[in-house]
Amino acid sequence: MFWCTDTRLDAHDSRARGGAEPPGGWPAVTVIVPARDEAEMLPHSLPSLLGQRYPGPLRVVLVDDASDDGTADVARDLGRQAAGGVELTVITSQPRPAGWVGKVWALEQGLRAVPADVNWLLFTDADIAHGPDSVLRLVGHATTYGLDLTSLMAVLRTQNRWERIIVPAFVYFFAQLYPFRRANRPGARTSAAAGGCVLMRRAALERAGGLAAISGAVIDDCSLARAVKRAGGRTWLGLADHGPCGVRSVRPYPRLADLWKMVARSAYTQLRHSPMLLAATVTGLVLAYLVPPLAAVAGLAELATGAGGVAAAVAGAAGLCAWVLMTVTYLPMIRYYRQPMPVVLTLPAVAALYMIMTVDSARAHHRGRGAAWKGRAYSAPDSDSVAGT
Structure with a gap:
């Protein structure tokens, strides 16, 4: 049943929609955004995080990962312009240690800036725009169903000819490799996540060995899901909705060559270089x-x-x-x-x-x-x- 597209946040469950407050109230959430040369994308994505309608404490930490295009300045400007009450912190990445891939190292630095009393983390990419109720829905779903890792496959752009032809097949083949229903089963060996949007319990991440456990993982999202599952955590992956609660990618792929790079950069890694x-x-x-x-x-x-x-x-x-x-x-x-x-x-x-x-x-x-x-x-x-x- 990998081809089914009904694995999504439960739109019919008022608790998962955030209609009912979790026991103990809405938890504090920190969003961590790794950003490398994303000055062009941030105006289309960062305001969606700063404008979240989340009833609990919410903060965004953006990690400028050695950008050359003024990513940090653009982020600070957007933070000053934001009308919402979500706090934005921009930090500059330190030199990457041996054995760490860039994105995971950026996430690690963002994690170190999160106060100890914050128990929920949202890892999201700099090219991902969130609906205004996205964090509310994610937290509601995770707390309702006792999940340690909740991930959404963002809706990718399909505006030009090559995107319309290649993108649906990309998600179709991903689901064939990592069937969502099987990956979401607690006892199944299959584990998967989509790195553009991953909500994590901090305690589950620590039980899994922290981000250091996947420091060298090029395919960091599936590696993170696997580490959490191995440590006894519950994971869930679904497709994002198209509405105000969903998440979508704002990155364009105008040429076949751009989509080719997106697929080819990790295809052989998925096959363990075998x-x-x-x-x-x-x-x-x-x-x-x-x-x-x-x-x-x-x-x-x-x-x-x-x-x-x-x-x-x-x-x-x-x-x-x-x-x-x-x-x-x-x-x-x-x-x-x-x-x-x-x-x-x-x-x-x-x-x-x-x-x-x-x-x-x-x-x-x-x-x-x-x-x-x-x-x-x-x-x-x-x-x-x-x-x-």
Whole structure:
């Protein structure tokens, strides 16, 4: 059931919506935002955090991660302009120690600035905009259901042609790798989170060994979920809503090359830098998404010319059935992203693109470049980056 898109914050539960105050009142929450060269994105995202309608104590800590574009100044200006009562603190990142990836080190510095009496942390990216009731809904959901880590997969942009074609498939394939329902089961080995929006109990993070436990994780979100689960914590991942309670990415991907970088920078890391897993993944993509339409077209073409026999008929029928099946499973994601129905027919072609991107990610790793983002490259294998296997 990985293709279902109904794993979201429960809109029918008044407690999860924040309709009922948790026992002991609304807890204090600190939002930690790692930001590296995000001056262009912050005007579209930071005001949404500073304008939250949260009835408890709420504070935002933005960590300027060695930016060259005036990110810290932009953040301070936005803080002065904010009309809400949410306090903003901007801190400058210290030099990154050996063994830490940039984002996790920035989160760690933000965590050190959080007062000891704050028990809830919201890790969110600088390109994520939050609906005005986002924190309220997240805290309500987490406290109602006794969760230690609550994460939302942000709604990604689908405004240009390449975004409309690539983005729904990106989330579809992520859900296939990390089925939300399975990941949310306490006893399941699969663990997953979406790093753009992660609400954490501080005590659960400490039981999991703190951020130091995932200091070198390129895929920090799934690694964090795995560490929390291993320590006995309960995790939950769902899709964000489109309404005022949801979260969405404001980062544009105007060219195919931009989306290519987004996928390829961590694709081989997800496969644990294993040539065997890479071969298995390529084979799986070919068999699941490319063979069915090719078999359907080839079999039906042979029958149309009169050259085909029973074998051609069986191959064509089997390929057509599999093609229809994959199309049906893709429909919920196309509807979730509010795209025209014909986009569903692009799945085999997009699967081929993702296969090439994954191979390109492996090629970059073996040439010593590894995962790269914002001018930093991480070539060392990340043994704990893939959750759920």
